[in-house]
Amino acid sequence: DIQMTQSPSSLSASVGDRVTITCRASQSISSYLNWYQQKPGKAPKLLIYAASSLQSGVPSRFSGSGSGTDFTLTISSLQPEDFATFYCQQSYTIPPTFGQGTKLEIK
Amino acid sequence: EVQLVESGGGLVQPGRSLRLSCAASGFTFDDYTMHWVRQAPGKGLEWVSGITWNSGTIGYADSVKGRFTISRDNAKNSLYLQMNSLRVEDTALYYCAKDLYGGRNSDNCFDPWGQGTLVTVSS
Numbered sequence: 267d268i269q270m271t272q273s274p275s276s277l278s279a280s281v282g283d284r285v286t287i288t289c290r291a292s293q294s295i296s297s298y299l300n301w302y303q304q305k306p307g308k309a310p311k312l313l314i315y316a317a318s319s320l321q322s323g324v325p326s327r328f329s330g331s332g333s334g335t336d337f338t339l340t341i342s343s344l345q346p347e348d349f350a351t352f353y354c355q356q357s358y359t360i361p362p363t364f365g366q367g368t369k370l371e372i373k
Numbered sequence: 374e375v376q377l378v379e380s381g382g383g384l385v386q387p388g389r390s391l392r393l394s395c396a397a398s399g400f401t402f403d404d405y406t407m408h409w410v411r412q413a414p415g416k417g418l419e420w421v422s423g424i425t426w427n428s429g430t431i432g433y434a435d436s437v438k439g440r441f442t443i444s445r446d447n448a449k450n451s452l453y454l455q456m457n458s459l460r461v462e463d464t465a466l467y468y469c470a471k472d473l474y475g476g477r478n479s480d481n482c483f484d485p486w487g488q489g490t491l492v493t494v495s496s
Contacts, residue, residue, distance in 0.1 A: 315473060
């Protein structure tokens, strides 16, 4: 199975900050990388698919980049509603696998 | 609006069985691969199983292979997960999720997700 490793595992930031979360795959996954946001008590929500494509309805302050084994999710200017846990997921091969999550907290 | 509503969760003893259901609406169900993804309390996400539009291709996580069976009824717009020989480590919130894009090939990108149904395995 492909292992997905996110860093950091947790992060404190302030409203207005620029934040970057990284995800590394244990082997090349081309651009088959997706990002999800999960708020407490809610289901995950797709933010970015195919490494850099913004899902419909997702604010443009979210962006994704990378290919191969190294990927990033960037939030250009944090808003209060962005504080959540973020997961990367590879869709290159079965089984699809997720990173362990990055919890973004308010500083 | 796409809606996925899971049901069938509950408290069950180790070794027993449970059947989860997911009722889909707001899209052409038989165009899409469907999935089950679970989340143990306070933990991360784990893909459990997926099934293509015509049930022609089915996949399972190693952790559930031989114990869980995924199925679908396109006439009823419903997805199912039969869970046998349940273990304490199967305790989780089970989400139903749709492939992002429809068609004969699975994209294994999950959008949207249902609200989940909680399965607790305990004696």
